[in-house]
Structure formats: C-alpha cells, structure tokens
Amino acid sequence: MFIEPRVGNDNHAIRRGWIEVICGSMFSGKTEELIRRLNRAKIAKQKVEIFKPTIDKRYHEEDVVSHNANAIRSTPIDFAQDMLLLGGSCDVVGIDEAQFFDDGLAEVCVKLANSGVRVIAAGLDMDYLGKPFGPMPALMAVAEYVTKVHAICVQCGDIATYSFRNSPSEQQVLLGETESYEARCRHCFQEGMKQKR
Ligand SMILES: Nc1ncnc2c1ncn2[C@@H]1O[C@H](COP(=O)(O)OP(=O)(O)O)[C@@H](O)[C@H]1O
Ligand SMILES: Cc1cn([C@H]2C[C@H](O)[C@@H](COP(=O)(O)O)O2)c(=O)[nH]c1=O
Ligand SMILES: [Zn+2]
Secondary structure, three states, rough: OOOOEEEOOOOEOOOOEEEEEEEOOOOOHHHHHHHHHHHHHHHHHOOOEEEEOOOOOOOOOEEEEEEOOOEEEEEEOOOOHHHHEEEEEEEOOEOOOOOOOOOOOHHHHHHHHHOOEEEEEEEEOOOOOOOOOOOOOHHHOOEEEEEEEEEOOOOOOEEEEEEEEEEOOOOOOOOOOHHHHHHHHHHHHHHHHHOOO
C-alpha cells in the first residue's frame, strides 16, 4: 500500500512526496501499522529514517516499540525542525508519538513532502480528556492519507477510540501504559469521566 514509485517516460522513478497519518487511541495499533509500512519500504530498498520525540523513553532509548514488542530502530529528537536536516535525503521518514512534537511539526512534514519525501506519522489524535492532542489536528489537515485505527474497549469489548486515564494526574503529558491507561469506547469513556467528577 502506498509505496510504489511512479515511473516516468524514461522509466525512472518520479520522486513525489506525500504525508500519511496513522491516528487513534492508545493500544489501537498505530505503532504496529507504522512499523509495517516502514518495513515494506525497507524491503523496497528505500532509504528510511524514523524519528521519535526524546520525551518517549518508555521501552527503549532509541527503538520504536509497539505494545506487542515489535521494534524498529529510531532517532530520538527534541524539535520537529531536526527532521529537515536528518531526514531530507531519505525516501521515507517515519515519525512515532507525533502528538508530543511541537507546533512546527505540520510545516516540517509539508517541507519534507514537498521535497519528495514520503512522510508517515503515527500519533494519538486525542488526549486523556478526549481533546485534540498537540500538533495532530494540523498534521491531519495537510496529510493526503489519514488512517484511524481502533483498539478494543477493555470494559465492554466494543471498538475503542478513547484513552481513559486511571490516575488523578491532570497534566496533558503523562507517559504510561496499562497501569495508567485503558482503551475505551465512547460510552465507557463517558461513564468513566462521570465517575471521576
Ligand atoms: N485494548 C486493546 N485493544 C487492542 N489491542 C490491545 C489492547 N491492549 C493491548 N493491545 C495490544 O496492543 C497492540 C497494539 O500496540 P501498538 O501498535 O503499540 O499500539 P499503539 O501504538 O496504538 O498504542 C495490539 O496488537 C495488542 O497486542
Ligand atoms: C492519552 C494520553 C497518553 N499519554 C502518553 C501515554 C503513552 O506514554 C503515550 C501514548 O503511547 P501509545 O504508543 O499511543 O500507546 O502518550 C499522555 O502523555 N497524555 C495523554 O493524554
Ligand atoms: Zn466500552
């Protein structure tokens, strides 16, 4: 999906960039899907670079790791701008935990795509309050392809689109996994929020 380069009259690949966003709640398979697409690009012998925000060191300093332990080597960076220098010569740039990047992320991805890079960014579309998270809405607006993946609600087994926080913290950024968060459907998320009040 998506990776076949277009071929011009002289049979050479035309280098055209675009932006793909993979979004959803926690545990919805964003990282798995990102790794799957990046591995396919690697099989196609494309030059791939993967970035994640330095803040996310839950499993590993450098690897991007999914909840079911799939992993791919990445470069932790502090600012979205750093991708221009490090990713400009790549065929494909992958970004995990995109929600933690600064507001410059969408502009950086547009610059990369305009220069011929395929950009694939995975991130939470909503925070623990169900509000849009960081640079994700702006990024989704400029993307050619947006894929929303779904987890399973741990309360009722329905499709989950929310990340419910089982902790009193009210900071937007709180790194964690199942000890602090549950994937929940709209109904069970609302019920949980009512009980918190
Ligand atoms: N509630 C859940 N719904 C779906 N998958 C879950 C759930 N809890 C744990 N998982 C596991 O998480 C994996 C997805 O992990 P990952 O790709 O890291 O998700 P994300 O990056 O969206 O948080 C699934 O394949 C499954 O093994
Ligand atoms: C909802 C929410 C999540 N976080 C943190 C928790 C995790 O460390 C990451 C999300 O990781 P995943 O790969 O999507 O499972 O984000 C947060 O800081 N604030 C939130 O509101
Ligand atoms: Zn539910």
